[in-house]
Amino acid sequence: MNKTITLAHGNGGEENSELISKVFYKAFKNEILEKSEDAAIVHNEELAFSTDSFTVSPLFFAGADIGKLAVCGTCNDLAMMGAKPKYLTCSVIIEEGFELRELERIVRSMKKELEINGAIVVGGDTKVVPRGSIDKIFINTTGIGKVLKKGISSNNISKDDIIIVNRDIGAHGAAIFVAREGIEMSSSLQSDCESLFPQVKALLDANIKITAMRDATRGGVSAVLNEWAKQSNVCIEVEEESIPISNEVKGICEMLGFEATALANEGTFVLAVNHEDAPRAVEILKGFESCSRATIIGKVTDIHPKKVILNSSWGTKRFLDTPSGELLPRIC
Amino acid sequence: MKQLELKNLYDDFRDATTIKAYAKIINEDAAKLKNPINIMEVCGGHTHTIMKYGLPQLLPSNIKFIHGPGCPVCIMPKERIDHAYVLSMTEDVILVTLGDMIKVPGSNGSLQDARSKGADVRFVYSPLECLKIANDNLTKKIIFFAIGFETTTPMTAALLDAVIKKNIKNIYFHINHVTVPEVMRELIDSRDIHVDSYNNKIDAFLGPSHVSVISGSKIYEEFARDYNRPVVVSGFEPVDVMQAISMIVKQFIEGRCELEIEYKRLVTYEGNLKAQELIERYFDKRDLFKWRGLGNIPKSGLKLKPEFKEYDAEVIYKETLPIGEIEDHKLCICGDILRGIANPPECTIFATACKPTSPIGSCMVSSEGACAAYYKYGNLV
Amino acid sequence: MCLSIPSKVVKIDKQNEVATVDTMGVQREASLALVGEEDIKIGDYVLLHIGFVMNKIDESEALLSLEAFEKIIEIIEEEEPL
Numbered sequence: 001m002n003k004t005i006t007l008a009h010g011n012g013g014e015e016n017s018e019l020i021s022k023v024f025y026k027a028f029k030n031e032i033l034e035k036s037e038d039a040a041i042v043h044n045e046e047l048a049f050s051t052d053s054f055t056v057s058p059l060f061f062a063g064a065d066i067g068k069l070a071v072c073g074t075c076n077d078l079a080m081m082g083a084k085p086k087y088l089t090c091s092v093i094i095e096e097g098f099e100l101r102e103l104e105r106i107v108r109s110m111k112k113e114l115e116i117n118g119a120i121v122v123g124g125d126t127k128v129v130p131r132g133s134i135d136k137i138f139i140n141t142t143g144i145g146k147v148l149k150k151g152i153s154s155n156n157i158s159k160d161d162i163i164i165v166n167r168d169i170g171a172h173g174a175a176i177f178v179a180r181e182g183i184e185m186s187s188s189l190q191s192d193c194e195s196l197f198p199q200v201k202a203l204l205d206a207n208i209k210i211t212a213m214r215d216a217t218r219g220g221v222s223a224v225l226n227e228w229a230k231q232s233n234v235c236i237e238v239e240e241e242s243i244p245i246s247n248e249v250k251g252i253c254e255m256l257g258f259e260a261t262a263l264a265n266e267g268t269f270v271l272a273v274n275h276e277d278a279p280r281a282v283e284i285l286k287g288f289e290s291c292s293r294a295t296i297i298g299k300v301t302d303i304h305p306k307k308v309i310l311n312s313s314w315g316t317k318r319f320l321d322t323p324s325g326e327l328l329p330r331i332c
Numbered sequence: 333m334k335q336l337e338l339k340n341l342y343d344d345f346r347d348a349t350t351i352k353a354y355a356k357i358i359n360e361d362a363a364k365l366k367n368p369i370n371i372m373e374v375c376g377g378h379t380h381t382i383m384k385y386g387l388p389q390l391l392p393s394n395i396k397f398i399h400g401p402g403c404p405v406c407i408m409p410k411e412r413i414d415h416a417y418v419l420s421m422t423e424d425v426i427l428v429t430l431g432d433m434i435k436v437p438g439s440n441g442s443l444q445d446a447r448s449k450g451a452d453v454r455f456v457y458s459p460l461e462c463l464k465i466a467n468d469n470l471t472k473k474i475i476f477f478a479i480g481f482e483t484t485t486p487m488t489a490a491l492l493d494a495v496i497k498k499n500i501k502n503i504y505f506h507i508n509h510v511t512v513p514e515v516m517r518e519l520i521d522s523r524d525i526h527v528d529s530y531n532n533k534i535d536a537f538l539g540p541s542h543v544s545v546i547s548g549s550k551i552y553e554e555f556a557r558d559y560n561r562p563v564v565v566s567g568f569e570p571v572d573v574m575q576a577i578s579m580i581v582k583q584f585i586e587g588r589c590e591l592e593i594e595y596k597r598l599v600t601y602e603g604n605l606k607a608q609e610l611i612e613r614y615f616d617k618r619d620l621f622k623w624r625g626l627g628n629i630p631k632s633g634l635k636l637k638p639e640f641k642e643y644d645a646e647v648i649y650k651e652t653l654p655i656g657e658i659e660d661h662k663l664c665i666c667g668d669i670l671r672g673i674a675n676p677p678e679c680t681i682f683a684t685a686c687k688p689t690s691p692i693g694s695c696m697v698s699s700e701g702a703c704a705a706y707y708k709y710g711n712l713v
Numbered sequence: 714m715c716l717s718i719p720s721k722v723v724k725i726d727k728q729n730e731v732a733t734v735d736t737m738g739v740q741r742e743a744s745l746a747l748v749g750e751e752d753i754k755i756g757d758y759v760l761l762h763i764g765f766v767m768n769k770i771d772e773s774e775a776l777l778s779l780e781a782f783e784k785i786i787e788i789i790e791e792e793e794p795l
Contacts, residue, residue, distance in 0.1 A: 006448050014689050178739075188738060241348075251737030254342070254718050255761070256457065257431075257699075314348040314355075316386025318709040336772045338737065340779060341719040341758060350782045353789045430763065458764025460744060483717070487765050490746040542717045545760060545768050568717075571782065597775040598760055604768055607747045 013219045013262075013323040036231060037154055038080040038214055039143075045150050048083035050074055051142040057135055059102065061179040063171075063190030064266070066139060067109035072195050072266055073217070074143040075117040079197040080213045080269060082152040082204065083145030085117045091125040091140040098136055106137070116195045119143070149204050154212045157232035161211050162278035163298040164271045166199060167192065167291045168244040169221050173263025174252040189248040192290065194267030199288055208281045209274035216268050219323050222261040224270045225298075225308045226322040233305050238298035238320065241313045262323035272300070341597075345569035354574035355390040361581045368394035370533060371580060372672055374516060375481075375540035376403030376700025377568055383705040385570040395577065398534055398672035399705075401515055401626065402543075404480045404508075405432045405698035407670060409624040410658040412508055413438030416477045418652060419506065419645060420451040426469060427453045428462050429477040430484075432698045437691060439658055459491040466503045475504045475645045483542040485509045485634065486607035489614045492636075492643060506645040507635050510621060512543050513551045514632035519671060520559055534672065536580045538573065539565035541595055548603025549593050556591045567595035614640060624694055625660065625667025666693035669702050676706040683707055717762035719770060722755050734761055 008015040025033060032040050039050035052073040059066045075085040090110070094103070114120060171192040178189060196215060203210060212232075214224045221243070229236045245253075245260045253260050267290065273281045278296055285294035303309070308320040344350070373379055379399045382388065388397060401407050417438050420427035427443065434443040434455050447453040452472075454465065459476060466474045478488040488509065495503045520534060539552055544565045552563040562583045566576030576594040583590060593599050614637060621633025641647045660666065663681045668674040676682050676695070686692040688704055695701035699708075720734035720743075730745045732753060744765045745753065753759065758770040 004445070004448050006444055008689070018689070248738045251739035255736055255739060255741070312348070312386060314351040316389045318384065318386050321708050334776065336758070336775055338719060338721050338758065341770065341775065344779050344782065347782070349786055353786045356789050357785065460764050483762065486747050487763055490744065490765065493746065542762065542767065597771045597778060598768055604747060606749060610747070
């Protein structure tokens, strides 16, 4: 590992994992932490507990803003463990000179999203730092949820499972790139930022046998699939053609040389579901407006444990690896 | 004739059925080959296409790819990266370059490392973004670290053209543009001396797609005519590559040795004359330019013409730029890989000490590099 | 340096020597410094590279290629379905 922290260490991919395990896991060693789930399951498996910090720039972008993101991010992590989000804290670090109007807009956005999740903010903290110390505003939310279904875990995936994705991928990462200074484009693309609890609840209510769920945030779908393959010691095989990608995201990926599977999402999640329930799970998800392209994308085998394989429709195979490095546009 | 739609230009050139059809034709034709053939794809983008789409898995065993040095980031020697590092750490400098370049390690680290130490390093999608950066930072010196083959050279020229016309006083250039035919010649010349079997001989070239759009296919004539190597200029998409390979195989079984264009929708013999004229106006050829792993290749690198020295960072910062040769890491065989003599898995540090997250050689840093392509898409091929 | 992509010209600004091009719904500006203005019209397909229009795509050649692919598939599939 390098002697100084680089941007790559925050990418949600390989360097990030390395940093977490070599520094934080090493110091804070315990069983719950090492499970590496989206949220920690504590207190007799009755509660889910998670935290997330938000530093997105720009603060407002097509489809969402840092406030909506801050609530969705933590609530989604709880929902991914089969828990209903209940109580959140909200801590903000604000740069001197930040506009009060913008702060109020962000907070209104958070309130709206809390209502969708049925959760409330019960505590928080406010700090203001001198101009230049941080970039406008950073938000941390920490949440507790009530586990509705026990046993959902990324360590339990097996050959009985089918892999499903709830909607087309890569929209958030693509939208952020478009909005960021320096790359000017105009497109109808929007971030997919959305609270996932309603979708999770619908699946739980229908008694779908869910083995694992994970929202594909930094590092995208390929990070999730690789984490699952490693944690459960299985091989995940994906049919490349079945991965749903919108034309707008395809266009940005073409233009900048990205792969959609490496782009971050904030309203897209991957599920490992018992094969008996897979078609039903897809139907239920399709009932949600944003999920018209919910679909099965792969299966679990053992031909290359701990790896993810992409099968092309012309008969070739390749590995789909965890993304690494900063997300830079390819030039060649 | 039917109407052409934009999506045809993507989807139809990636069509699974067409790929399978060409795979079949190539396999049938290759059975008639007298000897196995090694095709060098010069361009890093082709390496990427070949590995990403798994094309070697579709070819018969008597057709092999040799991955060429067509990755401008990969061939950048440490000495030049160190220049960029020093420039970026200079007060009041904003160093601007394209994508992958910021990850390549020099003697003191990469530009990314310089950035985490406080240097102002920015990557851009287009050289023209320098104009806005310069305008937003009038007290700073914007140095554009220019890299790339003939594809990208005219864009740097266009930036300089704009700088001169708009009378911009705070943009400078560090030129590292390189040219393709010289390195192709060097590869054949140096390999032919060492050749003792078909395993190491380049039998034909898959010509670069977009270098050729600019320069025209005329720059490859000598290879078919004087070096007896067929050249087929191929497009980027998997169907293009498969069609081009099919054309090469047919040349061999029909006993021809010609320069052909597969990528007819974009490449002509003459090329883009306006772009060529821009390059001529601003650049001269250096006598020698050092390519990482390949050594000095004559006339293969460009520099600004002397009349533009007020924009030339190499002239202005001459006193501070380090000189002297730097050895590559002892275990790094990027040189052999760039020559197409070795494949990445043959390197003792491939995927162990040398990975995308901690690259030792540039073939691993750039996503166009053979090592990065093998690491990412590799072992199943 | 080959990442270049086909796009469609939707607007031309002769004065500033730029065109607006569309790539599957994503629009962006591209410089016309490398092509003659007379050569490019709205509706043309062009090759876009790092913010510049590199060249115009020859539509008739593209269509010829597509026809060739169709023929090959027909021939091969007569022998054995792919």
